[in-house]
Amino acid sequence: MELLIITGLSGSGKTVALHALEDNRCYCTDNLPLELIPALADQFKHSRYHESYNAVAVGIDSRTLSDDPQQIEDLFDKLEQSDITFRIIFLQASPHTLLQRFSETRRKHPLSTLNLSLSEAIEKEKILLKPLENRAHITIDSSQTNIHQLRDLIQQRVLDDDHSTLSILIMSFGFKHGLPLDTDFVFDVRCLPNPHWEESLRHLPGTDSLIQTFLASHEEVRLMEADITRFLQTWIPCFAKDARSYLTVAIGCTGGRHRSVYMAEKLYQTLQPQGYALQIRHRDLT
Incomplete structure (x- = not known):
């Protein structure tokens, strides 16, 4: 278990994540006091209920934490002493996104008080949760995702994760829409020829054969593809040996529609036969 x-x-989407896990036969509970978590996990481990569920998921937010980071270390020590297998899934979003979401939903932040503004509450919570973020096995940034996309990410990165195989997400994005926060490698391909300036190609996505033919005809595109591929093929095995379970490779161009999409697709095709659990996502391709 x-x-x-x-x-x-x-x-940032913790409730959405818990609902996604619950829909996939995980026993979920929220805001359980930290000192009760080892007992809950141990009880499930030695009961008949563990056959009915894929995992136990516990939601933790700032309301269950004190200002003492040792509280979190004590929790992990107890879990490890009990031989309980656990993973920490940390969700985050940009301050701008969080402010916007609280404004739209008109919900009160858990740490908001008469003496603390929403911005200050968000900043205080980041400090409180830093020890958990530092220990996280998986970090998911939900700034650019809707509810359905976040559920898909939970499915891909948590439920479908094979711990013995390195999972690699190749993501295309546009710099003008913001840099992805939860990424390990970022490659900037804005120096490559831009199909946007070809009127007949501008409206097409980077997955279209005409865009692919246009970009493949330029030597600098082929050289950059070869260089990025060589880099990844050299260093990905080192991450796999280091017991990493997940790696995100982000490819960025200006708008995230043409060059980055093309390059992400090429890398996906090249790495696919090498035995990694590959996923591809075009963040800004609509």
Whole structure:
């Protein structure tokens, strides 16, 4: 029985994550006091209920934490002493996104008080949760995702994760829409020829054969593809040996529609036969 600790910033999607896990036969509970978590996990581990569920998921937010980071270390010590397998899933979003979400929902931040503004509450919560973020096995940034996309990410990165195989997400994005926060490698391909300036190609996505033919015809595109591929093929095995379970490779161009999409697709095709659990996502391709 695996214990999934779902935590992160208020407004980043912890409730959505718990619902996604619950829909996939995980026993979920929220805001359980930290000192009760080892007992819950141990009880499930030695009861008949563990056959009915894939995992136990516990939501933790800033309301269950004190200002003493040792409280979190004590929790992990107890879990390790009990031989309980656990993973920490940390959800985050940009301050701008969190402010916007609280404004739209008109919900009160858990740490908001008469003496603390929403911005200050968000910042205080980041400090409180830093020890958990530092220990996280998986970090998910929900700034650019809707509810359905976040559920898909939970499915891909938590439920479908094979711990013995390195999972790699190749993501295309546009710099003008913001840099992805939860990424390990970022490659900037804005120096490559831009199909946007070809009127007949501008409206097409980077997955279209005409865009692919246009970009493949330029030597600098082929050289950059070869260089990025060589880099990844050299260093990905080192991450796999280091017991990493997940790696995100982000490819960025200006708008995230043409060059980055093309390059992400090429890398996906090249790495696919090498035995990794590959996923591809075009963040800004609509």
